[in-house]
Amino acid sequence: MKPASTVRWPAIAALTTVSTLAQIGQFGIGFIVLPIWLTGQGLDAQRAGLFAASQWSGMLAGLFIAPGLVARVGARRTVLLGLAASIVAFVSIVRLSWPIWIVPGVLIGFGIGLRWIANESWLYGLVPEHLSGRVVGVHETLIASAGFIAPGLAAWIGADGATTIAVGLAFTCTAVIPLCLVASKPLSRRTSNDAALHTGAQIGPISAVVIVGMVVVSVGGISDGALYGLFPLYAGARGMSDTQTNLLLSCLGLGGMALQLPVGWMADRAGLSVTVVVCALTSTLGLIGFSLAMPMTPLFLASGFLVGGMNSAFITLGMYTAARSEKTALIRNMRLVSLAFTASSILGPIFAGSAMKMLGNGVLLWPLALSSGMLAVFTIGICEGRRQGNRTSLVS
Template identity: 75%
Template sequence: MKQVAAVRWPAIAALTAVSTLAQIGQFGIGFIMLPVWLAHQGLDAQRAGLFAASQWAGMLAGLVAAPALVARIGAKRTVSLGLAATIVAFSPLASLSWPLWIAPGILTGLGIGLRWIANESWLYGLVPEELSGRVVGVHETLIATAGVIAPALAAWYGPDGFVTIVAGLSFTFAAAIPLWLTAPGHPAGIIAPEASVHGSERTAPVSALVYLGMVVVAIGGISDGALYGLFPLYANARGMSGTQTTLLLACLGLGGMALQFPVGWTADRAGLGITVVVCAMTSTLALLTFALATPMTWLFPASGLVVGGMNSAFITLGMYAAACSEKTALIRNMRLVSLAFTASSIVGPLITGTAMKVFGNDILLWPLAIASGALAVFTLGICEGRRQRSHPSPAN
């Protein structure tokens, strides 16, 4: 009871609001809707892949820089820098053209990387371990609204550059309000002085749980980078209009929003390994159905809901692995999981964009289905190995 009473729920709520509003502006507008707008400007699959890769490369730089910045200036100011980077990226976007769009692409990613590490390490450092799955599930559900709100705005107003930019700026500005209303906090061992960050975290071994989380988010990153960066071109190849594309992107976001709390709850109850297997198998079946379904049938948006939910589930499970790890090494483990996600998100659109150029834009979902299936087989092998170690044969 004493531990629960000490939990700073107002701070947890405020930092969750920061993540939610920033995710809508930085990811929903910046990563989901900007590629739709750019596709309307005539970008082909290869250049769209390069733009998406530039965003993920910027995020990678933010993830690498964030721990040192947190140690030097604190989490609150580091998150503020991330929001400012996104605002600077959106401001000149309408007046630029290819290849100058690469610079705002890098800045939007940099902003997310800084905000992700600083804000979520601060947030999860306040959460008791026994509540990690549910709090992560609620957090991921709320930030998944980015995948619904941003496409819904574009569907309502049209994928116009002005509306997209104003919405991105507005949500990013709004995220600063709960951030600056929250008192700075330094949970023991989480947002630590530089000596602690570079001392105790280096000596603490990385657990098998965190390694599995890194593998899971790597698959999620490949899917996220390829799906959101190249989906407008896939939709065009399937004969869909711009409005239909944004509505289907909203379906992907709805799935991500609806399924994250059940995924977190299942991980708390059944463990990470079993939950990963179930999600990976479900994702594989949903991607195959999505690829084969006719766009005008109910099966197409229904499978899109499941694909979006399972894709977000991979990120939720990776964050769950980091949040359940040693509190003294939380920022290190968050960084490892985040780096695995971001590095694979750079590779995803580059490889898939090249494959689409060779085999056609409608091939997008097949490599993602193969990746999800491989994750299910890999995790099943880990679970079986653990079972055999815990139940040795009579000969041993």
């Protein structure tokens, strides 16, 4: 256990600030607000799903490439390349039209993928294991603010193309400042070498806890990809204006921001399995309430708050499993969890977009409720299997 005096709190704070500012620009504007503007330009459900999938595909590519880049040029330069890719995307998208919009969509996601692996692996490499849950909870709370701040700004100042791009650029560029303030002392040489190998053979098998984390973030990815990529069309089917859509997205983001520290605390105190079951059941109930409630009523807003909180909680719990792993396997496990999240996020909007085209835009939330309910059943089954195994070993 590291003494408190040896924990590099200024570096942890600076890297967390990088994540927060970049997430508001790259994800909050790029993934949440930008689709609202694009929908206003005439995208239907299927094309909106393809655009969302292009963003997640770009993120997947960034996740694959990031470990090798970290090993070759370092974490700081990899984060800078990720920020630069998203800046190029923001500058170019207003000059293009469908289907070329897919190119900046890929670049926005690619930038997030590079920044995610490089910045968070650097960050969690500095955190003692006994503080993992709380540090991850605080970090995820702050980056979840992107889902509240970005649509809130769009509702306040408008979500037209020029405004959206300006805000995205401002936050993404500002993330460079705290990045440059961190002393250049990222992960250890051994960890960096492992990152360049692209295989986990030299650092042992993947632990069962990390596999559970991959399953959990996969459910979060399906929900995030479908919900944020297609929500403007769902909101239109429910008769909501653009301003109401942005306000409701802020409510989702507020839930994501408010509930991550309690989730991290619960994981530290009650254990991963209990926390996953509680979050999965809460998500299922929230999605059902969200689907049945009348728009903009207290039940509708409260359900949206819970749905946003639990979507982010799935990511928090996945990052928690990676952050608690051996530091020499940190980049590999971060990469595995991130890839699971991103791959499922690509499939989410594609399948949901196709379902909405066949059954109507109002069906968006029901498949998401089913997936979170299945996660609760899956985790309970694992716990029961473990309990039965322990009983058998005691009897024998």
